[in-house]
Amino acid sequence: MKPKSVAAIVVSYNRRALLQECIEALLAQTQTVDAIFVIDNGSSDGSREYLDAVKANQDTVFVVLAESNTGGAGGFATGITTAFSKGFDWYWLMDDDAEPMPDALEKLMASEDAARTEVVAMCGSVFGIDKRLQYWHQGTFDSRMRLVTPMPELHTNASFQTDYMSFVGACIRHDAIQRVGFPAREYFVWNDDVEYTARLSRIGELRCVTASHMMHKDGENRDLVQRPHSIREWMETRRMPAATQWKHACGLRNYVDMVFRHRGPAPLWAASLFARRLARVLVFGDRRVSVIALYLRYFVQAVGRRQFETVLPADWKRSLGDS
Template sequence: MAETVAAIIVTYNRLTKLKRSLPSLLEIPDNKLQGILVIDNDSSDGTKDYLKTLQDHRLSILHLKENTGGAGGFNAGVKYFYRKTNWDYAWVMDDDTLVSEQALSKLLEAVSYKPDAAFYASDVRWVDGSPALMNLVKPIADVGNGLYEIKKATFVSLLVRRQCISQAGFPQKEYFIWGDDMEYTERLGRIAKGYFVSGSKVVHEIESNIAAGDIFHEKDSNRLPRYFYEYRNRLLTGRRRTKMMQKIRPYVHTMIDFAKVVFRRTKYKREKIKIIISGTKAGLVFKPIIEYPKGKE
């Protein structure tokens, strides 16, 4: 029997991008994509009115009462998928991700080849066709058929197996933004292996192609407050790892970032120093619990 898939797309005040990404989902035939769930993080830019105009039997829309960040949106989406549907796989993505029928087909081919995996990640490209730096994965082993074993990936075209959600729980909504996808896929990876699917190509329409959490090269002052969550969240992710060196790694990376900002020339130096310090201090006492499904599977 063919595997069933529901896409989960989270949006917040990015109507222009949503008008590009959502139609790319709607163009996929319903024999391959059975459901499309849009999580609206209480947008105020006309997103609600736009969603009212769409007519597709697969479409479900969940309007949250406040902006819970990307992490809260993905938590709500995966929770809805698990509790309200019976589909086999959740296909998770941002509202600036352009997908295609081919991208999903290649993910499903990977399911046929490695059916017991926890998750499958697409090859994410920037608008010019180069690899999207914030979505790079680190292959561990080539397992054939264009698949590579990986430990973690981002929420940009990620296929998650329902059965593994019951054991791993839901994404950590308290992260708000940044790092929730890495923590969640690492958690899933402790249940079963994850794979990078090189044949599944998608486009991530971010403004500039910089690596995630790269505060040193950040030039947009409006984005600086987000880095608080980067430094806070990465410490919790490290504490949840099993090996000591993996637990220590986030502290090492933070010290490297701090040294670069302090001793090298960078824009908004003072603000960046304060953010690294405040985020790290918050991370030392940041201990939200993981939500697990109840009464199903």
């Protein structure tokens, strides 16, 4: 039987060293990746010069240069659209801070799940730089569409079913994309992968193939809960600095929109969610008017009263007066 063709899609922005490690890992796979599509979101750190050099030596590497930063959501939407038009069997998605282990693709494609047509997407187990499993990359939804991470014992199975998966190693079948379309590029960052794979789960199975391993180098392990030993430590863990709120507000907007798409509008629930977040900002945040205005702006967008318009991180930094 002819091996299935696989295109890798990598989204990158100003992380040249990580991008290089990711591409080198893709080129070194024990099962050849048929094509690598790199979406550069307007990098200015030498990434583009590096990609020019790679293209000159690798005829399977294709680069799409965005004029500006379109976020992870825009990058993956562009990458999937571009690769899909070339017609591969599977599309393997990752950010530049992901590094697939040498046999990661081979393990995915050799799995029983890859042979079952009812499986529309697969992923592998994801480890942090501390070599601990990052469970939050897959999970299920509860009755209120809250995200529930899988129990650790599921990773002792050859594979398990999930309702969503992150774009750190999601591998999606061609005909599934044909049926559900492309990711929501307007999300910019956060929850675009959850929304898209939730869409996929409506038409077939999503499976995590645990023998396939991916390293995620974001330096954060959200599954490790550090219990504070004092009130001061507890307060420190709850801090919400203004500089990070462009991303958190964006993620909340996207989550509400996702729930509306999949379960129907619930404006009172959304108002309650935003109110609780604002209360936390007032207690633990920098209490800037600009932060409150940002959440109110995104609430109006989340409930469908305005079109999505994302404040870019560089613009947010300037608005705070940071150099």
